Amino acid sequence: MRIAIVTDAWEPQVNGVVNTLKATRKQLRAHGHAVLMVTPENMRSYSCPTYPEIRLAYKPYAKVAAALEDFDPDCIHIATEGPMGLAARRFCINRGLDFTTAYHTRFPEYLRTRFHLPLALTYRWLKWFHRPAKAVMVPTPRMQDALEKSGFKNVVQWSRGVDTDYFRPGQHEEVTHERPLYLYVGRIAVEKNIEAFLQMELPGAKWVIGDGPMREELEKKYPDVHFLGAKPHDALPAYYNCADVFVFPSRTDTFGLVLVEAMACGVPVAAYPVEGPIDVVAQGKSGVLHEDLMRACFEALNLKRSVVREHALHYSWSAATQQFLAHLHPVRKTDHIPMVRRPAPKPTA
DSSP states (O other), X not given: OEEEEEOSOOTTOOSHHHHHHHHHHHHHHHTTOEEEEEOSTTSOEEEETTEEEEEEESSOHHHHHHHHHHHOOSEEEXXXXXXHHHHHHHHHHHHTOOOEEEOOBOHHHHHHHHHOOOXXXXXXXXXXXXXXXXXXXXXXXXXXXXXXXXXXXXXXEOOOOOOTTTSSSOOOOOOOSOSSEEEEESOOSGGGTTHHHHTSOOSSEEEEEOOOXXXXXXXXXXXXXXXXXXXXXXXXXXXXXXOSXXXXXXXXBSSOHHHHHHHHTTOOEEEOSSTTHHHHSOBTTTEEEOSSHHHHHHHHTTSOHHHHHHHHTTOOHHHHHHHHHHHOOBSSSSSOOOSSOOOOOOOOO
């Protein structure tokens, strides 16, 4: 098939959404599908408020429409709800084309945390955005239940995967710090609830890999924590393998791709029993979920790394991509008709 994926999140951003889309594109192409990524690259853009490293496309409709018309896709998937996603949604509705969407990020909870916006207001807007979609893809069963209870329709599951040949027990960076070593990987931002980890009086050392708007403030506030900055995705296995416990303090992630990356390296997880971790972590086997995060950290130290690794093997990008394919809808209900009426070929002798 010819599959167009429209997204606001793309390189040089480093996050779970970008990693998910890149892995899905790789799998789709490996199975013979033609994939067009419609991204903010080479478009006029502006900085996302409070996230200057994230660039949002400025008035992208014309370029999005041109890219989709030229590619003439069999299926259109809108991955994000930003300017690119809005442009693709408008394009599809104007032309009577079916499409699917995804719910990667719990924006209502993020916006309440950062700007104190009422949840009901943001959820109302998101329901409007996703309402025309033939399928709204979410990563976990509990996320599906939560959205359906909020009034979303056509919600389906699209899980996530991990490259277990790449993320595996093995070489690690040289560690000169005390043990045990507790690791956090992700954005350094208020919605990640990272201070729940930083303020704990844990024996040993704490490492933080990532960047974000709170990094400078938190480095000064917690001088005993080792802030290592953002690392390339291909460098992460060596850091995961240094850790004794991977700490995931977020209460708002829909999945948490870093959870399966850590577990694939055999690193047990300590997290809260909330949507995301509760669907990904096997309690008492690959991690410990508890409302007392410090207790979860201590108990996770006792888990066998081989068992943690074994649980992660259930997550593959191949299986996740098959789910994605199953939920796609053709752009038209009838046999495929090109979006653009191309000139008929000249008769040949």
